Amino acid sequence: MSKVKAELKYSKEHEWVAADGTGPAGIGISAVAADALGDIVYVDLPEVGSTVTAGETCGEVESTKSVSDLYAPVTGEVVEINDDVVSDPALINSDPYGAGWLFKVAVIDEGPLLSAEEYAAANGGEL
Amino acid sequence: MSENYTALHEQHQKAGASFTDFGGWQMPLKYGSELAEHHAVRNAAGIFDLSHMGEVWVTGPDAAAFLDYALVGKLSAIPAGKAKYSLMCQEDGGIIDDLISYRRGEDKYLVVPNAGNTKAVLAALVQRADGYDVKVEDVSAETSLIAVQGPNAEAILLGLIPAEQHSLVTELKYYAAAAVEINSQELLLARTGYTGEDGFEIYVPNEQAPVLWEALLEAGTDQGLIPAGLAARDSLRLEAGMPLYGNELSRHGNPYSAGLGPVVALSKEGDFVGKEALSTLKSAGVGTSKGQKLVGLIGLGRRAARGHYPVLKDRSLVGEVTSGQPSPTLGYPVAMAYVDVQHAEPGTALDIDLRGKAEPFEVVTLPFYKRQK
Structure with missing residues (x-):
């Protein structure tokens, strides 16, 4: 069963948000989504300086077998993207909550987010 | 959700496979990383369960003439021991299936349709057999098909074949088949595949399939053999430019547009x-x-x-x-x-x-x- 990390919040579109209220929020996709996609070979991220809107698409994640839109779980300005994951998208499979993070946003507003417990329950993940 | 499970389902579950519905069968999509499975076939070897494929025997004095009528190729022209890729078409030229036929004797062919088309092919064969002295027998339900594909496939197989039969395998040409003793059972071994690599397909009765699967995996451990699923099979065949029925081929298409x-x-x-x-x-x-x-x-x-x-x-x-x-x-x-x-x-x-x-x-x-x- 795919791992759901306890201290994060999740969107129903499978993005995780790491926000402690002190700085930009880190965003990635859950292990549930990464496992379902299969081996990820390409990721298209929003540009630094662009504004993303909660619930709207802001990029895409492509595996050998399928492609999936990336939805912004929060609204705000993108302040950093993970260049490592752009050059080595397999990091999303191997370490979705760590080295496979995607981008950071200076959050203005959060979209509707689930707790780790709620997300795990809804998606068959393992806390 | 389909109800059909192959005789190797337990082996796949034990290996941690994720499954997908394909042609009415629950088939392994991948066991771990589909990319690793793909690379294993290109660089070492992969083992595939293809038991969803159909197997239909066409036998009788008119077998060759009948297949010449039922399929678009000249099946009567191939000698016993050889295989031929062909198409079954409708009257209007639309493609019912692409399939491989093995000639196993003067009056004996094994026809192998795709899983999702087996019923349609069988029905058309029976209908087209009118006036021919042939018997059409569907053995799909009792027959498993295991493929070993990749540059190390031959070496792996030889490990399960008695020395006096090694030349049967090493001299087996592409698109040829022979009865060979594998892991102490006489089975039909074909040098065919759908990956663009050298490799073999082994037809085996269901009850012998699990033992053969495990013996092949064990024989291949040192050769980098790993189980590979339909995801890798699809990416391998696409790189090799091979058509997939339902994607490139259909009843609405025709052989000429498909490059066939x-x-x-x-x-x-x-x-x-x-x-x-x-x-x-x-x-x-x-x-x-x-x-x-x-x-x-x-x-x-x-x-x-x-x-x-x-x-x-x-x-x-x-x-x-x-x-x-x-x-x-x-x-x-x-x-x-x-x-x-x-x-x-x-x-x-x-x-x-x-x-x-x-x-x-x-x-x-x-x-x-x-x-x-």
């Missing part, structure tokens, strides 16, 4: 189902000067095309993608597509509409990947 004109033996003696329509399509130049043609496309960017995406030339629709994904071996996106013949020349620059954005692709000669011999 040479498979149609218009000059063979006697009538065959679809002859008139196919002859008309050929003389009209379908697939060469008229209509659409199946081509290979490579992506100049990193984003991959997928089935049903529109193919554009100067923003006008000129075709549709049938299969596409990032090529694990080559490292860039590859796709097959039907395009209008005037845009089918290798080197032609075309765009594919990737979810609203036109991305540049180029027509190339198939296959995308060819192994070094």
